[in-house]
Amino acid sequence: MPLLVSDHSWTQTDSTVHIHVPLKGARAERVDIVSTDEYIKVHYPPYLFEAFLLEPVDDDRSSAKVGNGVAILNLMKRNKKVWNHLTINTDDKDLKKEIRERALLKYQEKLSSESRSKKEKQQAEKKYALETMMKLEEEARDSVQKTKDAERARTTAELEAWQLRQRREAEDEDELRLQRHDLKALTEKKEAGRNVKSGQIVKAVKPQKRRGDVPAPRRTGNIQVVFTPRVFPTALRESRVEEEEEWLRKQAEARRALNPDVDELQDLKEEDRNPDFLKDKGDKYFAAGDFLSAVNVYNLAIRLNRQLPALFSNRAACHLKLRNLHKALEDSSKALDLLTPPVAANAAARTRAHVRRGSAFCQLQLYAEGLQDYQAALKIDPHNEALQDDTQRIRDVIQGTETLSDSD
Template sequence: MPLLVTDYSWTQTESTVYIHVPLKGAKAATVDIVSTDEYLKVHYPPYLFEAFLVEPVHDDRSSAKIGNGVAVITLPKRTNRIWEHLMIPTENKKEIRKRALLKYQEKLSSESKSKGEKQRTEKKYALETMMKLEKEERDSIQKMKDAERKRITAELDAWQLRRRQKAEEEQVKLHSQRENQNKPQAKTEKQEHRKTSEREFKKKKPDLPAPRTSGNIQVTFTPRVFPTALRESRVQEEEEWLYKQAEARRAVNANVEMLKDQKEENMNPDWLKDKGDKYFAIGDYLSAVNAYNLAIQLNRKMPALYSNRAACHLKLRNLHKAIEDSSQALDLLTPPVAANQAARARAHVRRGSAFCQLQLYAEGLQDFQAALKIDCHNEALQADTQKIRDIIQGTAVNPETQ
């Protein structure tokens, strides 16, 4: 049962109510505040404060501040007048609490839906923006291609025009030569002189070297790891991915080399579990942890390895590691069936013991109650569970739980 807070205080104005709830050393992260228009709850285990308000308030404008060991809740009134009492003297508190919690859950669900809708809208906008940028980039590339195509087409048309003009000139020249051949050739001194000059020029013309032979140059390029074109790729992300892949391969190779050095029996996780159990029995908890570690590297699906390693960490006062290993064992012990009842009970007790040694008694009580549901006739488990309840209620001193 939670402990009710009675040493609270409250003040008011015509428009606002201020409630001061002492936190009794609780951290801000562990304080749970629920506020509706007619109900207020401040819960920090094992303490609980509830207020069934006389008149409704604006829950959407309410606020809470936590600091200096006190929680200050500000509640704007719906009607501007002075209250004679803070809470209503009614016996129907259970119904009011149920109605208020349902309203609070609906509010949280509505906020979650609106938040999800906002995220979907933002993703849609980002996708549309990305598609727009990609379309602009494609249009720009297409414009460059069209301009290059036009330039090449213009050059080709100019080349074809020059070729046709040259062919026409050749035809005109050939036609004039044929006409000259049909006429009587009257050689004048001027023609003789021109031919003589041409022959002398040919004699003086130097010999030119022969044209160079043609050849092919082979060019090869290093293939890209990613098939995406470079202009469309994300080079930084690709390099980061390649680096992580290389690190993962090195880690796997290191584990393989370490396991190669082991003897043949050390490669059997069942044999290593038995070895760890023997070390635990004689009190050599560090050696037991090492044996369980090597067995887990060989088989990560055996819940007994995590549960037994949690027991070793519990003995070595590595409480957070004990909680982590017990939780991993419980995850593997699903679904809950009759065959794994004893293993689940042990994992709950070990995690609950670690919570209690960390003075997290509420969490520890939950694990011991879960173990008690599995093994309800265990008298020692019943006694430990009652001791934790007494600690939470302040009627007993801190016991050394198992």
């Protein structure tokens, strides 16, 4: 049974009513205020203040403030006149019950309307952010395409100019060769004429084409290609070359495992069938704070290729932001299953997956399980000071010397 507050005070003007309700040591965050046009309630357990107003007020222009041990309600009168009393003078419990229920119903409708307005505003903001991101991506693609077209046009023009120059040089060389041939023939004809006059018999010799007039064929050759060997810094007795090679083979197979032949994926653009492109796109949405869009992009990428651990790990990070903690656990565990064998090439990825799964466990208040993941991450990256601090905090929570909030 709540304790009714009777030591309140109120003042008024022609247009406003000011009500002061003492909070009796209650904290501000524990005070619940319900205000409508005909009913006021201030509840801070175990105390309760109720007022069935004498005249209706304008609830939309009224306000309430809590601080310094008192709740102050500023009510705007609908009719400018002085009240003789703050509340109605009646002991009719049924009438008060009817007014209270009607007021609470109005208050619930008001809260629902505000919630819908807030949700619509958030959806509009998300839509605007998505449209802006798509516009930026379209502009970037157009810019790249324009650069490619300009480069292609420039290369084509240079090729055509080079071909024209080559044709002109060939024509000039043919003309010069023809002139030399005519001059030589004329000279030989004159020489033959002089020899006939002097009584000498000269045998006409058909001029032969000189070797220098025809370019020599190009010489053949071989180009030796040498690949740099992949060097592992681990000592031979501790070598994990086989595991490294297995990890690289699995990654190569994962990228070759594209099978976008599902009916609903046939209409996608070429770049939207590339999981790596989709991963980068999801990362941009995540960086912009649009976690729901990032999840949708990662979902499509995973449908195209379920063997890339980064997709599951990044989707787990989005689910953490959206408070989908069980989904974050599933995606982190799937990423860790794919990050095998444990080698240096995937150490950073395994660290992130352990931390994300450990964070999900802790937010579900499963601190023992979360501590195991943080210890596993710390074993991979033992010099990470942030990991050391978080691991110690979880130990303190388990021992009861510290509490973790949801934001931690």
